[in-house]
Every structure is written in C-alpha cells, then in structure tokens.
Amino acid sequence: MSRQTRPSTSRRAWLQQLGRAAGSGAVYAALTQLGLAQASPARADFGLGRAPKGARVLVLGAGLAGLVSAYELQRAGYQVQLLEYQARPGGRCWTLRGGDRYTELGGASQHCEFAPGEYFNPGPWRIPYHHHGVLGYCKRLGVALQPFIQVNHNAYVHGQQAFGGKPQRWRELQADFQGQVSELLAKVVQQHQLDETLSSEDQARLLEALRSHGALDAQGRYRAGEIAAERRGFGPQPGGGVSAAPPHDQPLGLHDVLASGLAGRLDLGSGFEYQMPLFQPVGGMDAIARALAKAVGPRIRYRARVTEIQQDERGVTAQYQDLARPGTPLSVSADWCICTLPLSVLSQVEMRISPALRAAIDAVSYFAAVKVGLQFGRRFWEEDEGIYGGISSTDLAIRTIGYPSHHFHARKGVLLGAYAFGANAYEFSALTPAERVREALRLGAQIHPQYPAEFEHGMAVAWHRHPATLGCFAWWTQAARERHYAQLLRMDGRLILAGEHASLLPAWQEGAVLSAQHAVTALHAKASA
Amino acid sequence: MSRQTRPSTSRRAWLQQLGRAAGSGAVYAALTQLGLAQASPARADFGLGRAPKGARVLVLGAGLAGLVSAYELQRAGYQVQLLEYQARPGGRCWTLRGGDRYTELGGASQHCEFAPGEYFNPGPWRIPYHHHGVLGYCKRLGVALQPFIQVNHNAYVHGQQAFGGKPQRWRELQADFQGQVSELLAKVVQQHQLDETLSSEDQARLLEALRSHGALDAQGRYRAGEIAAERRGFGPQPGGGVSAAPPHDQPLGLHDVLASGLAGRLDLGSGFEYQMPLFQPVGGMDAIARALAKAVGPRIRYRARVTEIQQDERGVTAQYQDLARPGTPLSVSADWCICTLPLSVLSQVEMRISPALRAAIDAVSYFAAVKVGLQFGRRFWEEDEGIYGGISSTDLAIRTIGYPSHHFHARKGVLLGAYAFGANAYEFSALTPAERVREALRLGAQIHPQYPAEFEHGMAVAWHRHPATLGCFAWWTQAARERHYAQLLRMDGRLILAGEHASLLPAWQEGAVLSAQHAVTALHAKASA
Known part of the structure; x- marks a missing residue:
C-alpha cells in the first residue's frame, strides 16, 4: 500500500535510474566541458579533417557507436574494418519482424511471426527532439521520421490499489490534479494568506493564471461543469451509453487524487527526454542502423566474435572467431582501434590495456530490462477505447503498455505489452520467452480485457x-x-572505447552517437599528431 | 500593457470564440439529447436502413457535410445528385498546392507556386482523437493519418512587451510557472497554513506530488540545478556557445512569469480539442474530401451556383447557374433536399422555407479568420532552432506560427505564418493577398529573423x-x-440543413460530419414514413 501512496518516488527513482543518478547529475556540465554537448541543433555538420595517408582503423562492434565511428572515419579517408558479433548491424538499435529468429543465452529461441508490416523495437523506441546527434544522421542519411506519441490524454494510468483497480484516463486524472491544486492555491490567495509574499498585483495575476491553468470557474473553484469538461472531457465515457450518463462527470476530489498514489505518474511527458515532440523512424528503429551500415559499405564482417585485443606501439590486432566457420581463430590488424563492445562483454575479453581502463571496464554493471511485443488481430485500443498511440502506465510488473504511433486504423497492431525494469525485469528474465509473453498477457488483461480474445503472437x-x-x-x-x-x-595506447556506456547519456542512442564522435575526434587528433 | 498582463483572458476568449460561447456551453449535453454525441469511439458503423425504392435526394454543397450526406444516402440506396459551386470537392476541407489558383471576392487572384510535395491547409488543419465521426470516415475510406504536433516544448511563446520582446521557449516558461506555483503551495503546506484543510497524511502526499509536478528539490524549492533542468532543459540555448554558458540557466521567478502575461498561453494543449494526440491526413487535409468524393462517384456537378430552392408537397427543385456555360439557369429536381450551403450564402438564396427557418438562417453571422501559408527554402526552424512541428504563439496580429508536422528534415517547408482572427482578421482581410503575405513576413520576423533571407512564396x-x-x-x-x-x-418540408453551422461543434469538421449524419437520419425517417 505504501508503494501506491508514494508514486512520485518510484517515478523519480526511474528517472534517476535512467540517467540522473547514473551520472547525469553532472551530465551536461561534463558533456559541455568535453565538447560533447550539442544544446544547439546540429546541422549534421560533424566531420573530421583528412586522415593520415593509409591509416587503418579497426572498429569493434556494429551498433550505433561502431557504425557512426566507421562512417566518420571513412568519410575522413581512413581505411576501416568493422567486426560484428551478430549477423546484422545495429546492436540494440533493433527491430523484430515476421521471419526473424532470436536466440537468447541459454538457447531459448523465438521465431517471430508478426504479420507483414508489423514490427517491434525491443531496444530504443523513441528519439527526443534535442538528440541532435541521432537526428543529424537521420537527416544526412535520409532516414524518414514520424512523431512518436508519448503522452496520450486518453490512455490510462493504472494502480492496483487505486480506484478499485479501474484504470483512469490520464486526461481526467491530470485535469483533476491540476484543477484541485490550483483551487487550493487560489483559496490561499483569496484568504489573504499570501499578502506578505506577493504584491496585490501579482496576486491578481496569479489568480488569473490559476483559473487558466486549473480550469477554475470565475470564483476560483474547480467544479463539474463545462469549464472543467474542457480539460477532463465531455459526457459519457467509453462503455457508457449515449444518453444515459450525465453531461459532465464529477471530478475527483483532492483527497481521492492524492490517496490514489497516481499523481506522481502524471509527469509522463514532462522530463526533458520525454517532452513533445519525440520521433521514431518510419518502419522500425533499425532503419537508422541499416542506413549507417549501407553508408559504411562492405567493410563490416558479421558473425565475428572478438576473443582478444592486443596492441603495441605499432598497431592493434584483434583475434576473432568466425561463427560461420568454427575453427582456428582469425586475426585482423590496424593502426588504431575503436572498441564499442558493451562493458559487460568487454569484461570477458582479454585485452592489452592499462590497469586503470581495465578497472573502469569492470566497475560498471548493467541495468536489467525486459520488453514484450504483443501482436493483436484487432486494434481494440483504437476501436473500443479511442487510444491512438501513447503509453498507459501501471504498477503491475509490466509497468508500461505502449500503443503504436503509426498505421492508425490498420487491422492488426503490435503493442509494447511490457517494459519491465529493475526487480520486475529479473522476474521476467527468469521465465522462458513463452512464459514472459503469457505473463504480459495475464497482467495486461487487467487493463485491456480484450487481450485474450485478440492475441495472436x-x-x-x-x-x-x-x-x-x-x-x-x-x-x-x-x-x-x-x-x-x-x-x-x-x-589507451592505440585504442579508445565508445558506446552509450562511454557517454553521460546512458541508455540513449544519443549517448552512443556522441560517444562515437568523441572517440573518432580523439583518435584522429592522435593519428594526425 | 494591460493586454499583456492578462493573457489568460484572451486565451479564454479565444477558446470561447471557438466553441464555448458559440453554444458549446450546452454542446455535449445537447448533442447527447439529439443523439449526436459519440463519446465512445465510433466503429465507423453509422448507416441508414434501406431507402424507399426510387427515392431521389438533391444535396447542395460538396463540403464535408454534403459529401457525407451523399455518401450515406447512396449507401442506403437513394439516388443522389450533388451540386457544388466550386470546381473541387471539400469546401473548407481544402489544401493548396503548387499550380492551384484561388480567386477571392473582389477579384484578387493568387497562383500557388509551392514546390512539389509542399502544401498548406487554409481551413481545418487538425483532427482531435475523439472526433470519431471524421476519424470513422478516414478509417472506412483508407485516408492515412499522421500525428499533428500541437504542443512543442521547444517552440516559442512570444509577447511584444514580455522579456523585451524575446521569444521564450514553451518548455522553460511552462517549467518555471509550474515550478514556482508548486513551490508556493509547498511553502504554504510547510508553514502549516493548510492544517485545517488537509489531513497530515494528505499534506505529505501533496508535498510529494508537488515535488514531482513542479520539479522541486527535497526541501520543496524550485531552483536552478539538475532537477529543474530535467524540465526546462539543459545548458546553453541555441545561439549560445557550447562551453560559454552555465550548465543550468536560472529559472524565471514567479513575479517575472506572472508579469510577463504569458502564463495563460501555456494551456495550448490542455483543452479537450487540443489534447494529444491530434491528427492530420497524410499529404493534406483535402485527402478526406477527395476520398469521400471518390466514394460518392460521378453524381457531383461542379461549378454549379445555386440561385433558388423551391419545394412543394411533391418534391424539391433547385435552380442553378452552370458557371462553365453562362446562360439560362438550369434546374434539378428530387424528392428531398439536404442543403449544406453556409448560412452566409443561404441568406442570399431565394428559398421556399418557413419563416422560422429563414429567421434562423439570417440570425447567424460568420467568424472572421485569415490564414497565411509561407514557403521557405530552408527549414531554419528545424536546423537552427530545433523546432519540429508544433505552434509558437504571439500577441502579434499573426497570433500563431505553425510548423509542419511532416517531412521532417526536408529541404523546404511551408509554415502557417498567420492565423489571425477577430479584429486582426479584419485588418488582414482589408489588405491585398500580397500585402497580407508581406505583413505576415514582417511580423513573423520578430520571432524568426531568418524570414527575409529564406522566404520563397x-x-x-x-x-x-x-x-x-x-x-x-x-x-x-x-x-x-x-x-x-x-x-x-x-x-422544413422536404428540406433539411447540414454543415458545421447546423452543429454544436462549430468550426470543426466533426460538426459538419455529425450534422450530416443527423440530417440523413432525419430525412430517411421521414422518407421511410
């Protein structure tokens, strides 16, 4: 119960997890000092000077950081070789479609049977408007973008203990919280409790601003009626009859809003990274990776598992296993190396590096998250509930239900059926893939009872x-x-790391991109010296 | 000055103009009584029964109301003839593209020279998520929709007397208003001024909710720093250097926010009709009209100017002038008539109707608005300022600058350069089209100094x-x-009106659509009797 009455804590905690406590405290200050911040829009004008003649660079990993590194190095004239463990580019910039197969550690394998045109991004799924690094490459490479809907006023906020477990429309909860809080402050002003704090002119302005902000009536009250309905919506809600319900529903009282524990979840779109507009590439997030891989060209060797990285004063050599032809390890050499393998992987690779860098690699653990994509044969969220895109939030282990921001009015659709993190993610990870899907269905049905009838894959x-x-x-x-x-x-000698882990924007593609720009800049400076 | 210090009044006034004072006070209540409200999502399942054999209906006007009427009547089996004054369907559901010519009253003619793919919707430009009538036809007829960005946290709020005329980012003003107001209320709670109003448990919950809502620190203060920066954004703003500015800008104080007169303009996306998500048809609003016209088929006669409508107990006859072949008026007869001409036009047409309907037609005046579309050769709003879609608001006569929600990162783009209404609209209307464009450019350059260098058409x-x-x-x-x-x-006899003017949602396409569904239902009931 205490968990439900303190929702803003968990929301804050999640924000912290996603960045602030992860170093974002000093994020932009440090980024600025490092020259990594781009508070002004990038004009896609990043670029190195000319490479030293014949200089060769080995790039390990073809996620966004590796792809951007290879792309920029090649543009400058470096000879680049890229090794990638998987059979595709992009790393976590990844989209699952019908026909794909994915095998996780332990051997559980899933065959994707989504319908043609349907897809699911298991990794990043949105791009903030100020992530100019990512946006810059989308622009330069012609990756078409469409708006990603984060806040949907008509989506749900759900708490198991709140309102008998009945999901609330975000719009109503938001209007009622803002209205009740505005009324409360308006009363304080009207009762002259702020006479020593604010001038009478500012008090009058504040009352007027609160009327607008909170949808208050002329007397400063938040009441059922047309003014409040301009915010919380009109008339009967979905599921009700056309003429049976009263024209204006009664708003929630302040106590009910506060006691529900849901008020803290209203800031879904307030944080800098979640403000409007956000974007997604048309057709799936991996459009970015595919465009970069195409630009990089044939210098990517897939299914190459790096086992060892050696270096001396003359160059760098990586040993790797060709997974398509098991046998003797192969090796590739270059003058320099940019290594973008995740620290979780690097900590298991033999490397000739300084003890300080080894200690750094070993010092960082990885955040747990599980995503589940669910295809339904009918877009009941649009048809039955008027929810087009956006997010419903819940305190169930699935935490999030995300509705597609594209193909509106299509017949089928793929929901993000779970975005579990932290402890919930470990619970989900312990299940088999099929069990995870079943669990997402079981829990999600508390919000969308149509789940069992409409589920496909x-x-x-x-x-x-x-x-x-x-x-x-x-x-x-x-x-x-x-x-x-x-x-x-x-x-570190002739090697430098890149990736979201080597940035102050962990978890975001922007971190990987800015980190790659930083790495190639540092490498180029040293190679040109 | 008083105008700037009372912004919420003008905002409220505009909302009222757009609906509430225009009858929306009772809008949904009355709609519900009339059976016109569809608070639940439509499943595009509107439909009449079977038409009486051979029954003929004359539909006047091929705007959305006329098109929906004709479409539904034909589906039911009525023989329909549709007369339209213009050479195209859609009426105010209209998109201007390169090659179009538009001649206004008085003879001033404009030839549209927008680049291929560029367009401008001079009439409606957005569809709320709950306008199920419009959305239903989009779904049924396969009109592709994309999100319309209403609120852009990075767009501007501009007041001529506020902050020395410097445009403010919506995000900063919003964060600072919400933060300062939350801090003010938190202080009131902390000083035990609400002990008689709220239980101690609710006070604790309120403090926590305010911390989340207002981005307050642990002590309940809104201060420059990382917590506030999570809302108002980080680091130097566009135009500043990368490392020159402090990492966190100082928020505006409460007095500055209130005295700016801009707080009332923060509710740009709060009203029921402006909440997320909104939509626009891909390629231009007229996609809806074209899809309906295609479904209606060849029974639309264009360039037919209706001059007289007669009726008796046997049928209805309309006289019209074929504008392509000036000469003797033509006439067309049917059993019934749905007349969707605007009241402003109908008041000048001779009609055989009851005195009460004539009085109703003559009782309504029309709201003034002017829109200006401006093509620029470079998307400086995206490139220089990081503004992708959305709206900047100003108290200049142009009132609104709208950025395209599509074709992000394209080279050129068309802005809504003015959306003047009321007195501003009359001033704009008195100018020639070329002068209106020049005035929109002159005023808009106060917000976007790039205007003169980049303007094309x-x-x-x-x-x-x-x-x-x-x-x-x-x-x-x-x-x-x-x-x-x-x-x-x-x-009225064998005739019934339809159109946004015959709805409780004036100005919205939804009003026209619901009104048409109401009219065909009433007509069908009478015809079937």
Whole structure:
C-alpha cells in the first residue's frame, strides 16, 4: 500500500535510474566541458579533417557507436574494418519482424511471426527532439521520421490499489490534479494568506493564471461543469451509453487524487527526454542502423566474435572467431582501434590495456530490462477505447503498455505489452520467452480485457539474456562515474572505447552517437599528431 | 500593457470564440439529447436502413457535410445528385498546392507556386482523437493519418512587451510557472497554513506530488540545478556557445512569469480539442474530401451556383447557374433536399422555407479568420532552432506560427505564418493577398529573423473573402442558439440543413460530419414514413 501512496518516488527513482543518478547529475556540465554537448541543433555538420595517408582503423562492434565511428572515419579517408558479433548491424538499435529468429543465452529461441508490416523495437523506441546527434544522421542519411506519441490524454494510468483497480484516463486524472491544486492555491490567495509574499498585483495575476491553468470557474473553484469538461472531457465515457450518463462527470476530489498514489505518474511527458515532440523512424528503429551500415559499405564482417585485443606501439590486432566457420581463430590488424563492445562483454575479453581502463571496464554493471511485443488481430485500443498511440502506465510488473504511433486504423497492431525494469525485469528474465509473453498477457488483461480474445503472437526480449550485450545499458553509480569515467574516455595506447556506456547519456542512442564522435575526434587528433 | 498582463483572458476568449460561447456551453449535453454525441469511439458503423425504392435526394454543397450526406444516402440506396459551386470537392476541407489558383471576392487572384510535395491547409488543419465521426470516415475510406504536433516544448511563446520582446521557449516558461506555483503551495503546506484543510497524511502526499509536478528539490524549492533542468532543459540555448554558458540557466521567478502575461498561453494543449494526440491526413487535409468524393462517384456537378430552392408537397427543385456555360439557369429536381450551403450564402438564396427557418438562417453571422501559408527554402526552424512541428504563439496580429508536422528534415517547408482572427482578421482581410503575405513576413520576423533571407512564396486566405463561404464558420451567439438552433435542425418540408453551422461543434469538421449524419437520419425517417 505504501508503494501506491508514494508514486512520485518510484517515478523519480526511474528517472534517476535512467540517467540522473547514473551520472547525469553532472551530465551536461561534463558533456559541455568535453565538447560533447550539442544544446544547439546540429546541422549534421560533424566531420573530421583528412586522415593520415593509409591509416587503418579497426572498429569493434556494429551498433550505433561502431557504425557512426566507421562512417566518420571513412568519410575522413581512413581505411576501416568493422567486426560484428551478430549477423546484422545495429546492436540494440533493433527491430523484430515476421521471419526473424532470436536466440537468447541459454538457447531459448523465438521465431517471430508478426504479420507483414508489423514490427517491434525491443531496444530504443523513441528519439527526443534535442538528440541532435541521432537526428543529424537521420537527416544526412535520409532516414524518414514520424512523431512518436508519448503522452496520450486518453490512455490510462493504472494502480492496483487505486480506484478499485479501474484504470483512469490520464486526461481526467491530470485535469483533476491540476484543477484541485490550483483551487487550493487560489483559496490561499483569496484568504489573504499570501499578502506578505506577493504584491496585490501579482496576486491578481496569479489568480488569473490559476483559473487558466486549473480550469477554475470565475470564483476560483474547480467544479463539474463545462469549464472543467474542457480539460477532463465531455459526457459519457467509453462503455457508457449515449444518453444515459450525465453531461459532465464529477471530478475527483483532492483527497481521492492524492490517496490514489497516481499523481506522481502524471509527469509522463514532462522530463526533458520525454517532452513533445519525440520521433521514431518510419518502419522500425533499425532503419537508422541499416542506413549507417549501407553508408559504411562492405567493410563490416558479421558473425565475428572478438576473443582478444592486443596492441603495441605499432598497431592493434584483434583475434576473432568466425561463427560461420568454427575453427582456428582469425586475426585482423590496424593502426588504431575503436572498441564499442558493451562493458559487460568487454569484461570477458582479454585485452592489452592499462590497469586503470581495465578497472573502469569492470566497475560498471548493467541495468536489467525486459520488453514484450504483443501482436493483436484487432486494434481494440483504437476501436473500443479511442487510444491512438501513447503509453498507459501501471504498477503491475509490466509497468508500461505502449500503443503504436503509426498505421492508425490498420487491422492488426503490435503493442509494447511490457517494459519491465529493475526487480520486475529479473522476474521476467527468469521465465522462458513463452512464459514472459503469457505473463504480459495475464497482467495486461487487467487493463485491456480484450487481450485474450485478440492475441495472436508475442516476442519477449530479456536484455540480460541477450548474447551480444548481456544487459540493457551501463548502470553507472555516482561513485563509479567519479572514479572511472574520465579514464574510460581516454585513448589507451592505440585504442579508445565508445558506446552509450562511454557517454553521460546512458541508455540513449544519443549517448552512443556522441560517444562515437568523441572517440573518432580523439583518435584522429592522435593519428594526425 | 494591460493586454499583456492578462493573457489568460484572451486565451479564454479565444477558446470561447471557438466553441464555448458559440453554444458549446450546452454542446455535449445537447448533442447527447439529439443523439449526436459519440463519446465512445465510433466503429465507423453509422448507416441508414434501406431507402424507399426510387427515392431521389438533391444535396447542395460538396463540403464535408454534403459529401457525407451523399455518401450515406447512396449507401442506403437513394439516388443522389450533388451540386457544388466550386470546381473541387471539400469546401473548407481544402489544401493548396503548387499550380492551384484561388480567386477571392473582389477579384484578387493568387497562383500557388509551392514546390512539389509542399502544401498548406487554409481551413481545418487538425483532427482531435475523439472526433470519431471524421476519424470513422478516414478509417472506412483508407485516408492515412499522421500525428499533428500541437504542443512543442521547444517552440516559442512570444509577447511584444514580455522579456523585451524575446521569444521564450514553451518548455522553460511552462517549467518555471509550474515550478514556482508548486513551490508556493509547498511553502504554504510547510508553514502549516493548510492544517485545517488537509489531513497530515494528505499534506505529505501533496508535498510529494508537488515535488514531482513542479520539479522541486527535497526541501520543496524550485531552483536552478539538475532537477529543474530535467524540465526546462539543459545548458546553453541555441545561439549560445557550447562551453560559454552555465550548465543550468536560472529559472524565471514567479513575479517575472506572472508579469510577463504569458502564463495563460501555456494551456495550448490542455483543452479537450487540443489534447494529444491530434491528427492530420497524410499529404493534406483535402485527402478526406477527395476520398469521400471518390466514394460518392460521378453524381457531383461542379461549378454549379445555386440561385433558388423551391419545394412543394411533391418534391424539391433547385435552380442553378452552370458557371462553365453562362446562360439560362438550369434546374434539378428530387424528392428531398439536404442543403449544406453556409448560412452566409443561404441568406442570399431565394428559398421556399418557413419563416422560422429563414429567421434562423439570417440570425447567424460568420467568424472572421485569415490564414497565411509561407514557403521557405530552408527549414531554419528545424536546423537552427530545433523546432519540429508544433505552434509558437504571439500577441502579434499573426497570433500563431505553425510548423509542419511532416517531412521532417526536408529541404523546404511551408509554415502557417498567420492565423489571425477577430479584429486582426479584419485588418488582414482589408489588405491585398500580397500585402497580407508581406505583413505576415514582417511580423513573423520578430520571432524568426531568418524570414527575409529564406522566404520563397506565400498564399493568404481571408475567409470573409472566400466566394463559397463568405466567412470562416458560423458564429453563434448564445441568444441565437437558444432562439433558433432547434429550428435550424428540423426538416422544413422536404428540406433539411447540414454543415458545421447546423452543429454544436462549430468550426470543426466533426460538426459538419455529425450534422450530416443527423440530417440523413432525419430525412430517411421521414422518407421511410
């Protein structure tokens, strides 16, 4: 119960998990000092100078950081060789479609049977408007973008103990919270309790602003009626009859809103990374990876498992296993190396690096997250409930239901049926993929009872079981950040790391992109010296 | 000055103009009574029964109301003839593209020279998620929809007297208003001024909710720092250097926010009709009209100017002028008639109708609005300012700058450069089209100084000068609504009116669609009797 009455804590905690406590405290300040911040829109004008004649660079990993590194190095004239463990580019920038097969650690294999045109992004699924690095490459490479709907006023906020477990429309809860809080403050002003704090002119302005902000009536009250209905919506709600319900529903009282524990979940679209507009590539997130891989060209060797990285004063050599032809390890050499393998993987690779960098690599654990994509044969969320895109939030272990921001009015659709993290993610990870899908269905049906009748197919990705990443993203503690982060960014001999783990925007593709730009800049400076 | 210090009044006034004072006070209540409200999502399942054998209906006007009427009547088996004044279907559901010519009253003619793929919707430009009538036809007819971005956290709020005329980012003003107000209320709670109003448990919950809502620190303060920056954004703003600015800008104080007069303009996306998500048809609003016209088929006669409508107990006859072949008026007869001409036009047409309906037609004046579309050769709003879609608001006569929600990262783009209404619209209407474009450029350059260098072509539509509508939308006073509205909806002999003017959602396409469904239902009932 205490969990439900303190929702803002968990929301804050999640925000913290996703960035702030992970080092974002100093994120932009440090980014600025490092020259990594781009608060002004990028004009896709990043670029290195000319490469030294014949200089060769080995790039390990073809996720976004590796692809951007290879792309920029090639543009500058470097000879680039890229090794990638998987059979496709993109890493976590990944889209599952019908026909795909995915085998996780432990051997459980899923065959994707989504209908043609349907897809699911198990990794990143949205791009904030100020992630100019990612947006810049989309622009330069012609990756078409469409808006991603984060806040949907008509989607649900759900708490198991709140309102008898009945999902609330975000719009109503938001209007009632804002209205009741505005009324409360308006009363304080009207009762002259702020006479010593605010001038009478500011008090009058505040009352007027609160009327607008809170949809208050002329007397400063938040009441059932047309003014409140301009915010919370009109008339009978879905499921009600056309003429049976009263024209204006009664708003929730302040106590009910507060006691529900749901008020803290109203800030779904308030954080800098979640504000309007957000974007998604048309057709799936991996459009970015595919465009970059196409630009990089044939210099990507897939299914190459790096086992060892050696270097001396003359160059770098990586040993790798060609997974298509098991046998003697192969090796490839170059003058320089950019290594973008996740720290979770690198900690298991033999490397000739400084003890300080080794300590940095070993200091970071990886955040757990599980996503489940569910295909339904009918878009009941649109047809029955008027929900087009956006997110419903819940305190069930699935945490999030995400509705597609594309193909509106199509027959079928794929929902994000679970976005579990932290403890919930470990519980989901312990299940088989089929069990994860069943659990997402069982829990989600508390919000959408249409689930059992309409379900067709599901895919479940537990990131700690992904063979190429062994986790979702680098989970920096503040202590690790202070002790190891600067080291992680430095050239170590002829090698430098890149990836979201080597950025102050962990979990975001922007972190990988900015980190790659940082790495190639540092490498180019040293190679040109 | 008083105008700037009372922004919420003007915002409220505009909301009222757009609906509430125009009759929306009782809008949904009355809609419900009339069976016109569809608070639950439509499953595109509207439909009449079978038409009486051989029954013929004349539909006047091929705007959305006329098209929906014709479409539904034909589906039921009626023989339909449709007369339209213009050379195209859609009426105000209209999109201007390169090659189009538009001649307004008075003879001023504009040739549209927008680049291929560029367009401008001079009439409606957005569809709320709960306008199930419009959405239902989009679904049924396969009109592809994409999200329309209403609120853009990175767009501007601009007041001539506020902050020295410097545009403010919506995000910063919103964060600072919400933060300062939350801090103010938190202080009141902390100082035990609400001990008699709220239980101690609710006070604790309220403090926690305010921390989340207002981005307050643990002590309940809204301060420069990472917590506030999670809302108002990080680091230097566009135009500043990468490392020159402090990492966290100082938030605005409460007095500055209130005295700016801009707080009332923060509710840009709060009203029921402006909440997320909104939609636009891919490629232009007229996609809806074209899809309906295609479904209706060849029974639309264009360039037919209706001059007289007669009826008796046997049928209805309309006289019309074929504008392509000036000469003797032609006539067409049917058993029934649905007349969707705007009241502004109908008041000049000779009609055999009851005095009560004539009085209703004459009782309504039309709202004035002017829209200007401006094509620029470079998307400086995206490239320089990171604004992708959405709206900047200003107290300049242009009132609104709308950024395209599509073709992100394209080279060129068309902005809504002015959406003037009321007194501003009359001023704009008095200018020639070329002067309107110049004025929109002159004023808009106060917000976007790139205007002069990047401008390519503009189109200006003053709705009071549009020959087919003579105004923007029906401007019902409450008195007229009470006295005449019911009469306007009734069958008058063999004739019934439809259109946004015959709805409780004036100005919205949804009003036209619901009104058409109401009209065909009433007609069918009478015809079947």
